[in-house]
Structures are given as C-alpha cells and as structure tokens.
Amino acid sequence: MREKHDAASQIGSREFQKRTGRIEHEDRMEQHVKELLMDNNGKLKKDILEHTTCPVCEADNYEELFQRWGFTYVRCNKCSMMYVNPMLNEEMVDFEYETGYEEDWVHMLLNPTQREFDNPKFFNGIKTIEKVIETKGKILDVGCATGHFLEICKERGWDVTGVELTKSAVEHCRKIGLNVIDKKLHEAEFEEKSFDAITLWDALEHIPKPKEILKEVRKLLKDGGVLLVMVPNGGSLAARILQEKCNMFSGFAHINIFNPTTLKRVLLESGFEVKHMETIISEINIINNYLNYEHPYAGNSEEKNNILGFPQLNEKFIHDNLLGYKIISVSKVNPFSSKEKV
Numbered sequence: 643m644r645e646k647h648d649a650a651s652q653i654g655s656r657e658f659q660k661r662t663g664r665i666e667h668e669d670r671m672e673q674h675v676k677e678l679l680m681d682n683n684g685k686l687k688k689d690i691l692e693h694t695t696c697p698v699c700e701a702d703n704y705e706e707l708f709q710r711w712g713f714t715y716v717r718c719n720k721c722s723m724m725y726v727n728p729m730l731n732e733e734m735v736d737f738e739y740e741t742g743y744e745e746d747w748v749h750m751l752l753n754p755t756q757r758e759f760d761n762p763k764f765f766n767g768i769k770t771i772e773k774v775i776e777t778k779g780k781i782l783d784v785g786c787a788t789g790h791f792l793e794i795c796k797e798r799g800w801d802v803t804g805v806e807l808t809k810s811a812v813e814h815c816r817k818i819g820l821n822v823i824d825k826k827l828h829e830a831e832f833e834e835k836s837f838d839a840i841t842l843w844d845a846l847e848h849i850p851k852p853k854e855i856l857k858e859v860r861k862l863l864k865d866g867g868v869l870l871v872m873v874p875n876g877g878s879l880a881a882r883i884l885q886e887k888c889n890m891f892s893g894f895a896h897i898n899i900f901n902p903t904t905l906k907r908v909l910l911e912s913g914f915e916v917k918h919m920e921t922i923i924s925e926i927n928i929i930n931n932y933l934n935y936e937h938p939y940a941g942n943s944e945e946k947n948n949i950l951g952f953p954q955l956n957e958k959f960i961h962d963n964l965l966g967y968k969i970i971s972v973s974k975v976n977p978f979s980s981k982e983k984v
Contacts, residue, residue: 877901921966
C-alpha cells in the first residue's frame with residue numbers, strides 16, 4: 643500500500659513538482675546563492691565561511707564527497723556523519739533568515755497539494771507520540787513553519803506552542819490563532835521541564851550544533867517527556883543513488899545529513915532513549931526517473947510500485963531496511979542520563 647504522505651508515489655514526482663512549484667523554488671535558491679554568497683569567480687566568499695568539525699563525534703577527520711551550489715559535503719571517517727564543511731558562519735546564517743530566503747518555502751508549505759500530503763505525516767507523528775507518552779499536555783514544535791502540525795495537535799486536545807524565525811510563517815501562525823514565538827529556542831525563556839512533548843520536524847539538519855539544541859530540548863521536557871525528530875536520511879536509497887542531484891543536499895540550508903546510526907547516536911549522547919525509528923517516503927518514482935536518464939524530479943516515469951520492474955525492490959523493502967528519504971524517531975528522556983553528561 644502506497645504511503646499517503648508520499649506524493650511521488652501517489653501522483654508522480656513530475657505532477658507534484660508542477661503543483662507545488664518545487665523545481666522553480668530550487669532554481670531560485672540556486673540563483674540566490676550565486677548572487678549573495680558567491681564571488682565573481684563563482685566561488686563561495688571565504689569571509690562568510692567557517693571550518694567545522696563533525697557535529698556528532700566532533701572529530702576533524704573526514705573525506706570530501708561532492709559539492710552542491712558551491713558547498714562541500716563531507717563524511718566523517720570516525721562515525722559516518724555527513725555534513726557541510728566549511729559552512730556559513732553564524733552571522734551569515736542569521737542574515738539569511740533576516741533577509742527572508744525561507745519566504746518562498748512558506749508559500750509552498752501553504753500550497754493545498756503540499757498540505758494534502760503533509761496531513762497524514764503529521765497525524766501519524768502525533769499518534770506515535772501519544773502511544774509513547776500515553777497522555778496529552780503541552781507540546782512545543784521547534785521550527786514550526788506555518789503551524790500545520792500544531793493545528794493538528796490543537797484539534798486533538800494538546801496545549802500548543804511553536805518557535806519559528808521566518809517572519810511570514812510567524813504571521814500566518816498568529817493569524818490562525820497559534821501561540822508562536824519568533825526567537826531562537828535558547829532565547830525564548832521557557833521554564834525547565836515545562837513540556838510533555840517537543841518536536842523537531844525538518845529542523846535538526848539546519849542547526850550547526852545539534853547537540854546544543856538537543857541539550858536545551860532535554861531541559862525543557864518533563865521527566866518521561868517525548869521528543870520527535872524528523873530529518874532527511876543520508877542513508878536513504880535515493881540519496882545514495884542521486885548523490886549531489888538529490889534535493890536533500892541543499893548546501894547552505896541542509897548542513898547536517900544524518901543516517902539512522904548517527905541520529906540514534908546523537909540522541910543517546912544527548913540524554914534520550916530511542917523508542918521508535920522508521921523511514922518514510924520511498925522516492926521510488928524519483929529513482930526510476932533518474933535510472934531512466936531523466937530529470938529525477940521532473941521526469942515522466944510512471945512506475946511507482948518498484949524500482950526498474952523488480953518487484954522485490956518495493957516500498958516495503960525500502961522502509962523495512964530504513965532506506966526511505968526521511969527518518970522519524972521518537973525518544974523519551976533518559977532518567978539515568980545525568981545533566982552533566984548531556
């Protein structure tokens with residue numbers, strides 16, 4: 643049975659791209675990088691970059707994999723984490739948010755087709771949280787974007803709060819009656835142990851130091867509190883096949899590319915006990931496009947059930963082996979992990 647939240651599996655990638663304007667968005671983002679971040683020689687400006695170490699194990703031992711939009715993706719030789727190195731410095735990242743590079747993305751999130759396919763993903767997410775925590779209380783969505791997930795939580799009886807930096811997204815959330823704070827998490831001044839659940843939907847891959855925000859999240863969760871994280875899966879079949887042509891490698895935005903092993907490690911080392919991990923979105927249609935020498939996202943391959951006609955290479959195989967495009971994990975605060983170790 644095809645995933646209800648997998649647009650490429652349901653209607654085909656070409657149709658999904660057409661309805662949501664995703665290819666045009668990618669083109670605009672690439673142009674944005676060229677105009678604002680590159681010098682006259684087509685290289686990233688050196689004064690806006692900084693060298694970094696592995697965000698999971700902190701080693702400075704890596705191999706270069708490929709480049710996307712001038713940004714170099716590397717893989718840690720110690721723990722296999724993929725990340726951008728060098729990356730934009732903090733001042734430049736803040737400038738990017740202030741100048742509104744994410745505004746275009748906000749329009750896509752509000753697109754009816756996008757919301758149609760996001761609905762089941764968010765419903766399944768909150769249902770999984772409720773199974774683990776067995777109660778409903780206060781929930782915080784970090785990087786809540788247009789508040790779609792919070793809308794669903796509110797309808798199910800949760801007391802909802804969001805944190806978001808993109809101006810138009812915040813304005814939309816407040817317009818529909820959601821409590822959203824336009825500050826970084828550590829600046830929001832929440833009380834410790836004040837939330838029953840916290841979510842990071844497509845957020846951790848944007849954050850230069852994921853352990854620091856996970857440490858903050860753990861402080862804000864009550865004993866027995868639940869954390870849901872969704873990130874792009876660098877170990878997915880689509881990412882391994884497409885590599886730099888895969889949209890998850892968006893250079894300045896997606897700087898940390900986790901796989902199931904590195905995500906579990908960073909959660910465990912940050913004081914969480916992983917209770918559930920799965921992948922979603924098979925990308926079968928996109929893989930078939932690429933393997934048939936077509937544009938992976940705009941190709942017209944009609945095969946959505948398996949790869950290259952091999953029935954065993956199907957959606958079930960992909961997700962049974964955690965090879966889907968996105969990883970979703972649900973964890974609980976580990977009571978035996980001391981604050982000093984977080």
